[in-house]
Amino acid sequence: MLISRKKILRRIGLFPVPILLSVIAPSQSRTHSLCFTFPGSSLTFALTMVETADVVIIGSGIVGSSVAYHLAQQGCTNVLVLEREAHQGKGSTGKSMGGVRAQFSTPINIQMSKYSIDFFSKFDEVVGHPADYRAHGYLFCATNEKHIAYLQANMERQRALGVTNVEWMAQEDISKIVPQLRVDDILGGTFCPTDGFVDPHSVMMGFMLNAREKGVRLWLDTTVTGIEVENSQIKTVNTSRGSISTKVVVNAAGAWAAQVAAMAGAELPVEPLRRQLVPTEPFDRLPQRFPMVIDMSTGFHFRREGKGILLAWNDPKETPGFKTGFDTSFVEKILTHAASRVPVLAEAGVNPRRAWAGLYEMTPDHHAIIGPAPNVQGLYFVNGFSGHGVMHSPASGRVAADLVLKGHSDLIDATQLGVERFKEGKLLEETAVL
Ligand SMILES: Cc1cc2nc3c(=O)[nH]c(=O)nc-3n(C[C@H](O)[C@H](O)[C@H](O)COP(=O)(O)OP(=O)(O)OC[C@H]3O[C@@H](n4cnc5c(N)ncnc54)[C@H](O)[C@@H]3O)c2cc1C
Numbered sequence: 001m002l003i004s005r006k007k008i009l010r011r012i013g014l015f016p017v018p019i020l021l022s023v024i025a026p027s028q029s030r031t032h033s034l035c036f037t038f039p040g041s042s043l044t045f046a047l048t049m050v051e052t053a054d055v056v057i058i059g060s061g062i063v064g065s066s067v068a069y070h071l072a073q074q075g076c077t078n079v080l081v082l083e084r085e086a087h088q089g090k091g092s093t094g095k096s097m098g099g100v101r102a103q104f105s106t107p108i109n110i111q112m113s114k115y116s117i118d119f120f121s122k123f124d125e126v127v128g129h130p131a132d133y134r135a136h137g138y139l140f141c142a143t144n145e146k147h148i149a150y151l152q153a154n155m156e157r158q159r160a161l162g163v164t165n166v167e168w169m170a171q172e173d174i175s176k177i178v179p180q181l182r183v184d185d186i187l188g189g190t191f192c193p194t195d196g197f198v199d200p201h202s203v204m205m206g207f208m209l210n211a212r213e214k215g216v217r218l219w220l221d222t223t224v225t226g227i228e229v230e231n232s233q234i235k236t237v238n239t240s241r242g243s244i245s246t247k248v249v250v251n252a253a254g255a256w257a258a259q260v261a262a263m264a265g266a267e268l269p270v271e272p273l274r275r276q277l278v279p280t281e282p283f284d285r286l287p288q289r290f291p292m293v294i295d296m297s298t299g300f301h302f303r304r305e306g307k308g309i310l311l312a313w314n315d316p317k318e319t320p321g322f323k324t325g326f327d328t329s330f331v332e333k334i335l336t337h338a339a340s341r342v343p344v345l346a347e348a349g350v351n352p353r354r355a356w357a358g359l360y361e362m363t364p365d366h367h368a369i370i371g372p373a374p375n376v377q378g379l380y381f382v383n384g385f386s387g388h389g390v391m392h393s394p395a396s397g398r399v400a401a402d403l404v405l406k407g408h409s410d411l412i413d414a415t416q417l418g419v420e421r422f423k424e425g426k427l428l429e430e431t432a433v434l
């Protein structure tokens with residue numbers, strides 16, 4: 001009877017268990033090769049271990065970080081966040097003005113804000129890190145009858161949806177809040193005291209640190225270069241550090257989201273649009289504490305930032321594109337609007353080198369796109385915040401996590417934010433965009 005060599009070795013207890021010789025983990029790769037050999041044999045072989053994750057999030061800005069936090073909160077911790085930069089916050093999050101407001105015109109944006117502002121008010125306690133939420137309010141100032149009708153209709157809608165503290169302000173009330181404002185043409189306005197500001201970087205870090213404490217992994221310096229799809233199902237994410245096997249990808253790539261979607265063969269109508277902010281030098285001729293004030297005649301708005309004032313204005317001549325350099329000619333344009341509404345601001349010093357620009361991620365109807373990609377199973381969008389990504393980050397992270405894990409969310413009717421709305425002609429027009 002012939003007995004195989006393997007059987008003989010097993011009988012005498014010498015089954016040739018392969019011995020691990022080495023682990024090859026090149027610094028620029030996240031795949032590990034394990035090299036084995038058989039005892040007493042020159043035979044060696046290598047196994048390449050591909051990384052896997054239940055969910056891969058592309059982008060670690062405030063939105064990707066919130067998705068990671070909300071997935072982990074719901075017990076999904078085998079999550080890998082990929083970020084091409086060496087640090088978080090290098091995209092739009094680090095450029096934001098940090099404004100948060102419930103004063104919107106559409107029910108869905110009001111609902112997203114209500115949840116998010118409640119969340120910011122207890123962020124430090126719940127997340128364990130500071131959000132620096134300051135409830136200094138937003139004050140919209142109307143200069144014609146159309147503005148008044150618009151603000152009053154919005155106020156009714158906001159109150160009906162539970163934002164009960166929005167108030168109508170007469171011209172003299174507005175003057176009391178910011179006595180330096182030129183109010184001769186201001187007919188009234190709305191004020192919501194729980195609107196205000198957060199520190200976007202701190203919120204982003206808080207979400208991510210909390211998620212990482214629960215097991216979520218973050219790979220910095222890792223650019224997503226491709227997404228492999230097989231039979232319309234997500235299969236692999238390719239990066240500058242190797243491949244990750246996964247069935248679920250959340251696109252949180254901000255202004256670059258359309259490029260990431262295209263890697264998986266999906267269409268996403270998100271366009272970058274430059275936005276510029278100008279801080280003044282220390283300026284004490286305005287109150288130490290006052291709300292974000294919006295001049296509806298021009299769109300100029302401003303708030304206090306430390307010892308100075310932060311000036312913002314949406315230049316209607318700006319055109320889409322990945323332009324992140326600050327255009328110094330913007331200083332004169334914004335100062336003209338500033339001095340016209342707040343004459344003392346003509347005396348404020350401005351150093352153009354301290355001004356900056358970043359990208360809004362715009363959609364055709366100025367509402368976010370949150371939900372699954374119709375043609376790629378396992379691909380989810382959480383994009384296109386059109387200037388509201390910081391303030392809506394708690395709600396959008398929660399809704400995206402709900403959709404990934406349960407297929408629906410009881411926070412809002414998420415189907416309204418699906419990308420299909422553009423093809424179906426069901427656009428949601430938000431006119432309260434700053
Ligand atoms: C000047 C300015 C003022 C603003 N003011 C406000 C405000 O007052 N209130 C408000 O709510 N919002 C404001 N916004 C908008 C807000 O900043 C954004 O909506 C928000 O930061 C979007 O967050 P995000 O995480 O989606 O995007 P980002 O912060 O841009 O994060 C996306 C990340 O994806 C990464 N990424 C992209 N492609 C890849 C890839 N291929 N591989 C790996 N990583 C990738 C990027 O590096 C980036 O870190 C402002 C924006 C600007 C520019």
